[in-house]
Amino acid sequence: MPGLIGCSARHARRAERSLPVLHEYPTFDYDQVDYITSDTHFSHARISELAARPFGSAGEMDAELIRRWNQTVAPADVVLHLGDVALGPIAESLPLTAQLHGRKFLVPGNHDRVSPATQSRRAIERFAPLYEQAGWIMLPEIIQGTRRGTLLLASHYPYSGDTQDADRHTSHRPVDRGAPLLHGHTHDRENGPVGHQFHVGVDAFGYAPIPFTLIDAWLDDLRREEEEIAAIVRERTAMGESTPLSELAEKLGIDLAALGDTPE
Incomplete structure (x- = not known):
């Protein structure tokens, strides 16, 4: 089994006992996470049009995303971001995210320059340092682990569902074996879970990260x-x-x- 990412030895032993079925995904310690979010799309010029966001410009959106994030997240908090963090000229948009509070983990989405679904290995190697310089800790596309002893998966992509008619990047999505899944990608404005999938994107939650206690309740x-x-x-x-x-x-x-x- 792959080693646990950001996990203590005690948590590793517990997770190994709790994950007898799913062995194909790298493991992650969800017990450390305070907040979760997805699909911020910093500096994306058309996202307000495409996702009906209430901002007049990308600059206005960026400033408000930063304000709401830092109003929610404390510097010592841990945040899990499920992809599509920034677009536009990446050398300009990514540094903006260095202003965001917290220890920030990133599961790459299809619009991230470190996405195996859309980028070559050479491109990922080229852009990864930019993400790291902005304070992002890079994670695999799909991660599994436990939260208070309950099996949990996270990915940018849902088991099924897309912003387009057909599901894209299907080979990069987790296999649905009934495990609860946290995801982004859909830009769905309705918050909360659908079955055993939970969309955590900013479009559903006031353009800010949500506390992981909400996931605990689910x-x-x-x-x-x-x-x-x-x-x-x-x-x-x-x-x-x-x-x-x-x-x-x-x-x-x-x-x-x-x-x-x-x-x-």
């Missing part, structure tokens, strides 16, 4: 739903159903062993 809801389904499965088995409990649980996509675990 994960708690998902966990309660799983526990209710698991209880139904156990009840049916206790009533003499011929199908074994383990087989029913597998059909419903429930990890009964994980439901019985107590997070550290």
